[in-house]
Amino acid sequence: MRGILQAAAPGFAEDLDRLCEEMRGIQYHWGLRFEHADGDLGLDPETIRIIALHLLRQGVTILEIMTGLELLTTVVSDEDIELIREIALLQGDYGYAATKMLRTCSNPGHSLHWLAVRSSIPDQTTYTDALAALSAEDIEPLLAELNAADRVELIRMMSHRSHTPTWMQGGKQFAVPLALAAKRPELFGPGLSGLTGIVQVRDDLLYGHSAFLEIEQGLRASIARDLLAALQAPERRALVSAALALDPHDSEAIWLHQYIERADDGDGDFPPGLAIRIAVPAPATGQPPRTHLVVDGVPLVTNLFDLGVPDSPSRLLHRKQGLRARAEVHEVWLAEADCTEGCCGVLAAQIRRDEASGQVLWEVKATRSRSEPTPFTFNADEYDAEVARAEEDRSWEWPALQAARLLNQRLRDEPALLDRWDCRNGGVGSWNSDRSLLQLHLWHPEPPNPDRPWLQFKYPVKVLDSITVDNGAIAARVEEILERLRTTDPKLAGQVCGGSQAHAEALGYPWPPPR
Structure with missing residues (x-):
């Protein structure tokens, strides 16, 4: 790559056209990137600008455009803003690379906002994250014009x-x-x-x-x-x-x-003390339900943890002991970092009941933070009533999500149902982005094991979304699914979604999986 780029200097038209032709001729270039960290090109800044702008204006492949963006990073100027923004609208890696440059140009808030309002919600995150990271000084010109x-x-x-x-x-x-x-x-x-x-x-x-x-x-x-x-x-x-x-x-x-x-x-x-409110984001966002813990009117997670959003009610309220308080201290994760717990940690609460004082005591701390835990004290009777009310509220579940919960429980209660097909339950769920679909995941013959070949299957079932959740109809739908699993090998109706070619061949399944 370095040699091809150097050959395009000093930037004559025929050299630049040859550069594009050579880059288009590189096969299997997915993931191939040129970065200045790989070594100095030995070219002056003006030549680098000429090459970069030619790639951005004439390029037709990902390799050409990404290389052009990388080269322009060190020589970008305000006159490039319009071109960079237009390329960013192609989304994907272009948006991320463009964002890095736009933050170094004049009025970065204006350019990032321009892109955010023209992007779909999944791509919008690239620009809203960058907007959020701007200083008050950098964002002020944008706010002044809005x-x-x-x-x-x-x-x-x-x-x-x-x-x-x-x-x-x-x-x-x-x-x-x-x-x-x-x-x-x-x-x-x-x-x-x-x-x-x-x-x-x-x-x-x-x-x-x-x-x-x-x-x-x-x-x-x-x-x-x-x-x-x-x-x-x-x-x-x-x-x-x-x-x-x-x-x-x-x-x-x-x-x-x-x-x-x-x-x-x-x-x-909000009443004094703890208020638990469950909110379901818009389906278009694809985000799961959130359990908002509001203490004396202040949302706790947003206040104390800026690395992740409040956990879902299925995990926070219904896993193990949930938020219920007993004399023995137990820990509950209130929010997990957007990356993973192992990377940036969680916001965790140590919860215990003090019978003598009639209070429930929390100590809340971000696990990767050096700050001291934040204490909270709640009236035990009021606390118990609020937790019980929140646990009983299932109005946030859509039909497929309720069916997934019931099916998951039945499969736990009846493990022999999947054992007969040499399968293990890998979890049942329904996602906000596709609320009319229930997905059963199966491991065959068992969860990932370095000593044995394995595959993962997904088994989709339609459960249409509706305004009212008919508990009887959902229970009947779950029975239909269970009966089908009793009589038909789910691997025949499912689709391979995890594993490897070697494992598939060892277990007698085609690879790549048929669609």
């Missing part, structure tokens, strides 16, 4: 992230736009996407980054009530009803309908 609707949209985009930007903490520049948008919901935009934006901003105000804006508690509750009132207005209910009439199984419309019907207009006035 109107009220744009500022509220910025809050919505930030709501998907774990870390609260420093420029939002205690910020006054968002309070007025939030209050205005709550009274003028048309600022969120038209259609169902506008309603989704209202929900996301309301939940962020209650449980997320916006809870730490410089907004008096009473005004925070008032804005939350106004946002809910906007959602419940007849014309917005009609939007949701029209979408459901077109498709009764439209998960986004179902999610909106359920939020509108179930949300409590008193949620902003």
